[in-house]
Structures are given as C-alpha cells and as structure tokens.
Amino acid sequence: MIKIENLVKFFGPKKAVDDISFTVSKGEVLGFLGPNGAGKSTTMRMITGFIPPDSGRVQVGEFDMLNDPIRAKQLLGYLPENAPLYADMSVYGFLSFAAELRGLRGAARKKAVQEAIETCFLEPVAHQTVDTLSKGYKHRACFAQSIIHDPDYLILDEPTDGLDPNQKHEVRSLIRNMGRRKAIIFSTHILEEVLEVCTRAIIIDRGHIVANGSPNELKAMHPNFGSVRLNVYGVAEGDVRGKLNTLSQVERVEVIKSTSEQVKVRVYPKDKKDESFPTLVADLVTKSGWKFDELSMDKGRLDEVFRGITLPDTVKKSSKEGPVVTVNV
Amino acid sequence: MSLAVQNVYTIAKREMGGYFSSPVAYVFIVIFLLLAGFFTFKVSGFFAANEASLSPFFVWHCWLYLFLVPAVGMRLWSEERRLGTIELLLTMPVTGWQAILGKFLASWIFLGLALALTFPMIVTVNYLGDPDNGVILCSYVGSFLMAGAYLAVSCLTSAITRSQVVSFILSLVVCLFLVLVGWPPLNEMLSQWLSPAMVSAVSSISVMTHFAQFQRGIIDSSDIIFFLGLIFFCLFTTNVVIRSHRAG
Ligand SMILES: Nc1ncnc2c1ncn2[C@@H]1O[C@H](COP(=O)(O)OP(=O)(O)OP(=O)(O)O)[C@@H](O)[C@H]1O
Ligand SMILES: [Mg+2]
Numbered sequence: 001m002i003k004i005e006n007l008v009k010f011f012g013p014k015k016a017v018d019d020i021s022f023t024v025s026k027g028e029v030l031g032f033l034g035p036n037g038a039g040k041s042t043t044m045r046m047i048t049g050f051i052p053p054d055s056g057r058v059q060v061g062e063f064d065m066l067n068d069p070i071r072a073k074q075l076l077g078y079l080p081e082n083a084p085l086y087a088d089m090s091v092y093g094f095l096s097f098a099a100e101l102r103g104l105r106g107a108a109r110k111k112a113v114q115e116a117i118e119t120c121f122l123e124p125v126a127h128q129t130v131d132t133l134s135k136g137y138k139h140r141a142c143f144a145q146s147i148i149h150d151p152d153y154l155i156l157d158e159p160t161d162g163l164d165p166n167q168k169h170e171v172r173s174l175i176r177n178m179g180r181r182k183a184i185i186f187s188t189h190i191l192e193e194v195l196e197v198c199t200r201a202i203i204i205d206r207g208h209i210v211a212n213g214s215p216n217e218l219k220a221m222h223p224n225f226g227s228v229r230l231n232v233y234g235v236a237e238g239d240v241r242g243k244l245n246t247l248s249q250v251e252r253v254e255v256i257k258s259t260s261e262q263v264k265v266r267v268y269p270k271d272k273k274d275e276s277f278p279t280l281v282a283d284l285v286t287k288s289g290w291k292f293d294e295l296s297m298d299k300g301r302l303d304e305v306f307r308g309i310t311l312p313d314t315v316k317k318s319s320k321e322g323p324v325v326t327v328n329v
Numbered sequence: 330m331s332l333a334v335q336n337v338y339t340i341a342k343r344e345m346g347g348y349f350s351s352p353v354a355y356v357f358i359v360i361f362l363l364l365a366g367f368f369t370f371k372v373s374g375f376f377a378a379n380e381a382s383l384s385p386f387f388v389w390h391c392w393l394y395l396f397l398v399p400a401v402g403m404r405l406w407s408e409e410r411r412l413g414t415i416e417l418l419l420t421m422p423v424t425g426w427q428a429i430l431g432k433f434l435a436s437w438i439f440l441g442l443a444l445a446l447t448f449p450m451i452v453t454v455n456y457l458g459d460p461d462n463g464v465i466l467c468s469y470v471g472s473f474l475m476a477g478a479y480l481a482v483s484c485l486t487s488a489i490t491r492s493q494v495v496s497f498i499l500s501l502v503v504c505l506f507l508v509l510v511g512w513p514p515l516n517e518m519l520s521q522w523l524s525p526a527m528v529s530a531v532s533s534i535s536v537m538t539h540f541a542q543f544q545r546g547i548i549d550s551s552d553i554i555f556f557l558g559l560i561f562f563c564l565f566t567t568n569v570v571i572r573s574h575r576a577g
Binding site: 009010011045048049050051052069070071073074076078080082084085086087088089093097098100101102103129142145 | 332335336339340343346347350351412413414416417419420421422423424575576577
C-alpha cells in the first residue's frame with residue numbers, strides 16, 4: 001500500500017502541492033490526472049523520495065519514505081517524466097546498471113535484464129547507445145528500468161508519452177496486467193487511457209485534489225449524466241413538456257430545440273443513477289403514440305468533466321458562472 | 330561486500346565506463362602526458378639540470394591540474410542534472426553519499442590512471458642516474474592526493490550548476506586560489522603587510538604548501554589530513570548542495 005498524507009510542497013512562494021492525501025492498495029491502478037502544472041510530477045517526486053515534502057508523510061509498504069528511504073525505495077519502481085537516461089550507455093548496459101543498483105547480481109541480473117528487454121520490446125536496440133535511440137525507444141528503455149526488479153509499487157509519470165499507437169496499447173495492457181498484483185500510480189493526459197486501465201482516478205488542479213473516484217464515478221459527475229435525450233416529431237412543445245412532467249421520476253425537462261414539426265428535449269431524472277429511467281421515458285413516449293427518432297441516455301464524458309473542474313486560468317477569470325461541475329471530494 | 334560498498338562500486342563502474350566509451354578519456358590522457366612531458370623537458374630543462382630527480386616533473390603538477398582536473402570533474406553532477414538522470418539515480422535505493430562517493434572515486438581512479446601512465450619518467454631517471462625512489466614514490470602519492478583535492482572541488486562546483494562551462498570556470502578559480510595562497514612570490518608580497526605567522530597561516534591552506542612536503546620526500550600526517558579533509562569537506566558540501574536542489 002502507498003499511503004500519502006497531507007503532502008505540501010512550496011517552490012518559493014508558490015504552492016505546487018497543497019495538502020494531498022490518498023491511498024493506493026495492491027490491485028489498484030490509480031490514474032493521476034490534471035492540467036499542466038497541476039502538481040502531478042511534483043507529487044510523484046515526493047512519493048519516490050526524490051524531493052522532500054515541506055510537510056506530510058509518504059508511506060510505501062510498511063516503510064516511511066522520510067525515515068527509512070532506502071527500504072521504501074527498494075519497493076518502488078519509478079519512471080520519471082521525460083524518461084531520463086545515461087546518454088553514453090547501451091540499453092543493455094543501462095538496464096544492467098539499474099538491476100545492479102536494485103541488488104540483482106549474476107544470473108538473476110541477466111535474467112531480469114532479459115525479461116525487461118522482452119517485456120518492453122527492446123530486442124532490436126538492446127546493444128544500441130541510448131543517445132541514438134528514437135524518443136519512443138528511449139521511453140521504453142526507461143520504463144524497462146522501472147520494472148526490472150518486479151517491484152510491488154510502481155510510479156509512472158506519463159508512461160505512454162511519445163509512444164506509437166501500438167506501443168501505447170501494449171503499455172496499457174501491461175499496466176493493466178501488472179495492476180492485478182501491484183499498486184500502480186500513473187499520470188497521463190490521455191483520458192481514454194484512464195477509462196481503459198484505471199480502477200480509480202484522481203484529478204488534481206493547482207495542487208488540490210478536485211476529484212477522486214472510479215472512472216465511472218467521475219463520468220457520473222457530468223451534469224448531463226443519466227439524462228435522456230429525446231427527439232419527437234409532430235407534437236407541440238407544451239404537450240411534450242406537460243406529458244413528461246407527469247412522470248414522478250422526472251426532475252425537469254429542458255427544451256433544446258423546438259420547431260413546428262420537431263421538438264428536441266433533455267429529460268433529467270431525480271435520481272441520476274436510476275438505470276430504468278430511459279425505459280420509463282420510452283414507455284411514456286410509445287403510450288402517447290409520439291413519433292420519435294432519438295431516445296438515448298447520456299453516459300457522461302470524462303473530457304467534459306475534466307474541463308469542468310479544471311478550467312484553465314484564462315477561462316476562469318472571464319467566466320462569471322464558475323465551474324460547470326461542482327464536486328464534493 | 331556490504332550493500333553500501335556494492336552500490337558505490339556499481340556507480341563507480343558506470344561512471345568509469347562513461348569515460349572510456351567516448352574518445353574524451355583518451356584525448357585527456359594524451360594531453361596530460363604531452364603537457365607533463367613538455368613542461369618537464371622543455372620548460373624545466375630536465376636534461377640540462379643534470380640531476381637524478383623528478384622534481385622538474387612534479388613541480389608543474391599543481392598548475393597542470395588546474396586545467397585538467399576541472400575538465401574531468403566538471404560534468405560529474407552538472408551532466409546528471411542536465412539529463413535528469415539524477416532523478417533516476419537518487420530514487421534508486423542508494424544514499425546521496427554512496428552516489429557522490431561512487432562518482433568521485435571513479436574520476437579519481439581515472440586521474441590516478443593518467444598519473445600512472447607517466448611511469449616512463451621513473452624509468453628514464455633510473456636509467457640515467459641514481460635517484461631517490463622513495464622521494465619519487467612520495468611525490469606520486471602527494472600528486473595523487475592533490476588531484477583528489479582538485480577533483481573534490483570540481484565535484485562541488487559541478488553540483489552547483491547545470492552548465493559544464495560554468496562548473497569548469499568556478500572550479501578553476503577555486504583551485505587557483507588554493508594554489509596561489511601558497512605560491513612563494515605571492516607570500517613574499519603578503520609578508521610586506523602581514524606578520525610572518527599570518528602569512529604562514531594563509532599559505533597553510535594552499536595545496537602547494539602541502540604538496541611541497543611530499544616533493545621533499547616527507548609524508549606527514551598533517552599533509553595527508555589536509556588533502557583528505559579538503560576532499561571530505563567538498564564532498565560533504567556537494568551533498569548539501571544536491572539536497573538543497575532537490576528541496577527546490
Ligand atoms: N524545481 C522546481 N522549481 C520551481 N518550480 C517548480 C519546480 N518543479 C515544479 N515547479 C512548479 O510546480 C508546479 C507543478 O509542477 P509539476 O511538474 O508537478 O506539474 P505537472 O502536473 O506534472 O504538469 P505537466 O502535466 O505539465 O507535467 C508548476 O507550476 C511548476 O512550475
Ligand atoms: Mg508532469
């Protein structure tokens with residue numbers, strides 16, 4: 001288990017990380033999201049012991065990162081942002097070096113290096129100098145380093161950055177598979193990745209956690225989540241509205257478009273999680289004998305939720321109505 | 330081997346591999362040998378002196394090292410910070426000290442190797458005459474210690490900045506200072522204003538003063554302690570500097 005309590009980090013007067021706490025257990029893959037400069041990398045650097053927090057605690061397994069850094073670090077694998085590498089080494093030499101620092105010797109080291117090379121598809125470049133690798137291969141070499149000792153805890157800062165679509169896919173399934181046994185924290189700017197591999201996601205903005213939940217829970221934060229869109233022909237707007245409001249489960253009806261022949265509405269349920277709601281609306285529509293060509297439930301969209309809770313400074317200053325989504329963490 | 334020694338060894342081995350994977354190391358060694366030869370034979374007039382001793386060779390070391398040692402040490406930590414590999418290294422289960430020591434020792438051994446390659450000098454004087462080999466050995470020890478002291482200064486300056494050039498210049502300036510305060514012409518000048526006790530206090534922080542003892546064939550614990558102390562102080566400060574960078 002990785003446990004983080006009340007982490008705070010200042011850079012000069014600037015608070016990069018402001019009181020972040022969370023826990024990740026084995027079997028979990030935590031997606032770490034947030035706009036540029038939100039404090040994701042800074043948080044990860046504090047978790048891995050690279051930078052000391054100004055206050056707060058990091059616990060890895062049963063070890064405290066501040067009091068027992070060596071043993072805590074032994075349990076961790078870390079892929080830093082931008083995948084730094086020693087430019088003058090070969091991929092094989094670099095991985096051997098990493099394995100050796102991880103305490104692997106002799107045959108065990110050879111085996112670990114070989115496995116990491118295979119897992120990360122590095123065979124074609126194993127004896128090439130790091131300097132001459134393409135960006136994606138560099139990233140994979142550094143990724144290989146992070147898993148070489150099969151750690152229980154993995155911290156990956158943008159692991160799919162710079163990879164081609166096939167490799168992105170491979171790395172995602174690798175993370176998903178490893179996540180069954182390990183606790184993994186990874187940051188990303190690709191929201192589909194979160195839906196695909198994470199069991200849980202945290203969104204941070206300006207050093208604060210603004211959302212924490214499973215991908216589906218995050219999607220449910222969308223203001224339209226659970227609402228039903230309906231497109232009816234040949235009925236007056238007032239009739240549509242009146243009929244729908246007779247349903248006790250309906251909270252309100254919003255008219256999106258209304259012409260003489262077509263009425264487009266969005267129907268919001270009282271209980272957003274009520275899965276039978278679309279059926280109820282459909283029953284009513286068929287009973288009334290309306291002609292319709294669209295009836296669908298909104299599942300929420302992660303990108304819009306993300307935008308809603310992490311508006312960039314420029315937008316926030318100009319918009320008076322504030323964030324689109326309100327959250328209680 | 331204990332874990333700490335293992336880690337120092339692994340880090341030193343990687344650093345050493347880095348020297349020899351590029352032509353820089355060979356170029357360095359060749360330049361060192363050429364310069365050492367040039368100063369010994371041309372400037373000091375080794376043959377003209379007609380003396381079976383290597384003092385015309387050693388007397389140049391504190392000046393030669395001024396340029397050569399910072400060239401070796403300038404990249405130690407600045408490169409690590411520039412590439413971002415410091416983040417990899419220091420999130421491995423190693424302590425800051427192990428990393429500093431590993432990198433320092435690798436470079437020191439490299440300098441030792443360059444120094445050892447001057448052995449034809451020993452062969453030559455022994456062939457030509459009958460030198461005091463004890464004094465020669467003693468001078469080599471002193472030279473090696475002095476190289477270590479310069480290197481520790483470079484190690485510190487390389488931790489201060491990401492730029493190798495700045496690191497080189499800083500290190501050169503500091504080392505130059507450590508030489509000049511014991512340089513006889515400067516000491517004579519100082520003695521016009523300062524009491525003899527103060528002049529000798531000033532010159533006692535000079536690497537030149539302490540190296541001179543070795544060149545006379547005297548191995549005194551105070552000289553050894555001076556060099557090792559200077560090395561320790563610089564490496565300790567390096568650790569402090571690296572910590573403060575990480576703290577942001
Ligand atoms: N060493 C540093 N010195 C000063 N400020 C820093 C330092 N490192 C990070 N910051 C600042 O802290 C804030 C958080 O940075 P961080 O790198 O954690 O963001 P991030 O969420 O990883 O962003 P990105 O998505 O762009 O990677 C930023 O405003 C950044 O400018
Ligand atoms: Mg980042």
